[in-house]
Amino acid sequence: MDGQLKLYSYWRSSAAYRVRIALNLKGRDYAIEPVHLVRDGGQQHSDDYAALNPQELVPALRHGERVLTQSLAILEYLDEIWPEPALLPDDSAGRARVRALAQLVACDIHPLNNLRVMQFFDREWNVPQAERDLWTLHWMRTGFQALEDMLVGSQDTGRFCHGDSPGMADCCLVPQLYNARRFHLDLAPYPTLVRIEQACLGLPAFDRARPENQPDAA
CATH class of the missing domain: 1.20.1050.10 (Glutathione S-transferase Yfyf (Class Pi); Chain A, domain 2)
Structure with a gap:
């Protein structure tokens, strides 16, 4: 599946950290869109970001026109779209x-x-x-x-x-x-x-x- 990958991330978020690791393991190129969780009262609460992810949490991953949320769901999605190297065993x-x-x-x-x-x-x-x-x-x-x-x-x-x-x-x-x-x-x-x-x-x-x-x- 084609489409640019953009990861909405905060450097110290452990959930975003998981997705960064997985994207790197998959060898995918992606852009980081920082979302500061403390500055300005928490940028995740801005209207623009809340429209992207109603939970107002990071990470969110934009793949082309598709937006994915929840880190474990994103990891499973990556494993299904790009099966190698696998994040889950065969059995x-x-x-x-x-x-x-x-x-x-x-x-x-x-x-x-x-x-x-x-x-x-x-x-x-x-x-x-x-x-x-x-x-x-x-x-x-x-x-x-x-x-x-x-x-x-x-x-x-x-x-x-x-x-x-x-x-x-x-x-x-x-x-x-x-x-x-x-x-x-x-x-x-x-x-x-x-x-x-x-x-x-x-x-x-x-x-x-x-x-x-x-x-x-x-």
């Missing part, structure tokens, strides 16, 4: 496993500590920063321990989350570990996660997607 059990690993991060860890949750705690309930940090660290630890156990306990774990090629689960893991370091979470209890992260970051596709390598990095 049904493998695909279910990788989706479960990816969703553990994207659905269970990330939503509990993303920007709009923290802003609600601050603006609506006046939750002190220290208590917000405790909330964030608790849910990261809970999710990371489950993820560590799932990876250690499976013979399907290889150099990466599933086998010896990076895929959808790795696209989710690396950005969440970046977030964990921002909150100074001790990662020593999760050696498998850190090992896989280092294998990923040694690849150009992951390195180019790093937040600090983005055009809008502050």
